[in-house]
Amino acid sequence: MLPAPLLLFCLLSPLLATPALALTAEETAVTAAVDRSVARYTQVLERAVNINSGSMNFDGVRQVGELFAGEFRDLGFQASWVDGEPFGRAGHLVASYGERGPKVLLIGHLDTVFASDSAFQRFERVDEHHVRGPGITDMKGGNVVxxxxxxxxxxxxxxxxxxLKVVLTGDEELRGKPLALANAALxxxxxxADIAIGFEDGDGDPxxxxxxxxxxxxxxxxxxxxPAHSSQVFREDIGDGAAFELARILSAWREALREEENLTFNPGALVAGTDVTLDPASGRGTVFGKSNVIARSALVNGGIRAASPQQLERALRVMRAIAADNSPHTSADFQFSEGYPPMPATDGNRKLLSLYTAISEELGYGPVAAVDPRRAGAADISFAAAHVDMAIDGLGLMGEGGHTVDEAADMRTLPMQAIRAAILLLRLSRQQAE
Structure with a gap:
């Protein structure tokens, strides 16, 4: 069953397919050119999906990179490979084109979450309009759009x-380290660039x-x-132990930060007992303890998501302060590891969305709204957005089931997304020329 917004679009799309008269002759020519090439690029998508490119399958990521590099070269782009050995991944594809007009960065990625031993490996027709396949929406389909x-x-x-500069990263699903090297090309x-456009699938809603x-x-x-005999827990000279102190800190964080809109933090794995280990990378741990012994140690690995750098800093100040204000006979050490930065909504981003939604309406597809940030995860554009005047993402191939063996694309959105993106690029070029 398709998500309700996508199902509604599919039901209405035959009624919305006729371009409005506001399109220029150039834009009408672009629309027709997309329609003529859909079959060819569907074949490119099938070839890409049938190459396993799980993040740690370096050969597979490179093969997908070579496939797309050839396609970009056919369009007149210069394409090169950035070796990923310094940051422990396969690498990135970078392509460039043009000497005049606005400077636009186009962003995609080559890797998927499906390892080389996954049972989910092939492009498979579901029905007339839908295709299953690993990474078909996230995001080999976006690269094809x-x-x-x-x-x-x-x-x-x-x-x-x-x-134009195109950066297709090979580690979006599992970032290389150190981040400074992994993100350098992007x-x-x-x-x-002046403008960044990402071709992820957003929340799957066109x-x-x-x-x-x-x-x-x-x-x-x-x-x-x-540590002490459990019968002595809560004594003034012994205290509550590590497990209760961990629970106190987590609960206090939740109460202090619950009103922060769009902020979430999650204790993903935790252990408590006499002797414990918890690996931050694998998430695997060990624990030894007894029900009649007060826990000596507790460890927890977690994640945090914030909508702006300012919100993240506020949250971290609160978390550090609560973790440092310990109950008697306990102590806590809080460590933060930077990952994807927030991409806040800026006036430039809103302006770009306004242009995109106007194009969509003129094409007869209806308006495009800003996605709820709670419904879209982090992505490569987050590392680019702070350096450009305008940024937008989520312009890729639409579908459902991303990161699962049910990942499927609605192929009716391939020409629609490509037409909207092409006319957006064309109008950006015309705006600068005016």
């Missing part, structure tokens, strides 16, 4: 009005796009208590 849009601009003779391109994303970082809390 990008290519289809660029192909249409080239066929219509207007691609030369843009300066950040360098963003510093060069009536939304992403102008704000919450960041995604991790934290770790290590708590110590005074």
């Amino acid at each position: 990008m290519l289809l849009a660029l192909s249409a601009l080239r066929e219509a003779g207007v691609l030369d009005e843009l300066q 950040v360098d391109a963003a510093v060069w 009536a939304t796009a992403v102008i704000t994303r919450r960041g995604a970082s991790s934290w770790r809390l290590e708590v110590s208590g005074k």
Whole structure:
């Protein structure tokens, strides 16, 4: 069963498919060019999906990179591979085009969450309009939307009005470390660009796009208590032990931060007892303890998502203060590890969404609203957004079931998304020329 917004779109799309008269002759030519190339790029998508490119399957990620590099070169782009060995991943594909017009960064990724030993490996037709496959929406389909849009601009003779850089990362689903090296190609391109456009699938609803994303970082809390016979717990000279202190801190965080809109934090794995271990990378741990012994140690690994850098900093101040104000005979050490930064909604992002929704309405597809940040995770554009004047994401292939073996795309959204993206790029070029 399709999500309600996507189902509604599919029911209405035949009624909304006729472009409005507001389109220029150039834009009408771009629309027709997309329609002529859908079949060809559907084949490209099938080839890409049938190559396993789980983040740690370096050969597979490189093969998908080579496939897309060839497609970009066919469009006249210069394409090169950034070796990922310094940050422990396969690497990234970077392509560039043009010498005049607005500087636009186009963002996608090559890797998926499906490892090489996953049972979910192939492009599979479900019915006339739907296709299953690993990474088909997240986000090999988004890369193909990008290519289809660029192909249409080239066929219509207007691609030369843009300066473009494309960065398709090979580690979006499992970031390489250190972040400074893993993100260098993306950040360098963003510093060069004026505008960033991401082709992730957002929340899977073609009536939304992403102008704000919450960041995604991790934290770790290590708590110590005074071990003793359990019959003595709560005594003034012994205290509550590590397990109760951990519970107190987590509960106090929840109460202090519950009114922060769009802020979430989650203790994903925790252990408490006499002897404990908890690996931050794998999430695996060990514990030894007895019901008649007060817990000496407690460990918890968690994540935090915030809508802006300011909100994140406020939350961290609260969390650190509560973790440091310990009950008697206990102590706690709070550690924060930076991950994806927040992408706040800026005036520039809103302006870009306004342009995109106007295009969508003129095409007959209806308005496009900003997605609720709680319904879209972190993505590569988060590392780029702070360096550009305008940013938007979620313009990729739509569907459902991302990150699961039920991941499927509605192929009717392929031409629609490509047309909207192509005309957005065309109008950006025309606005600068005016």
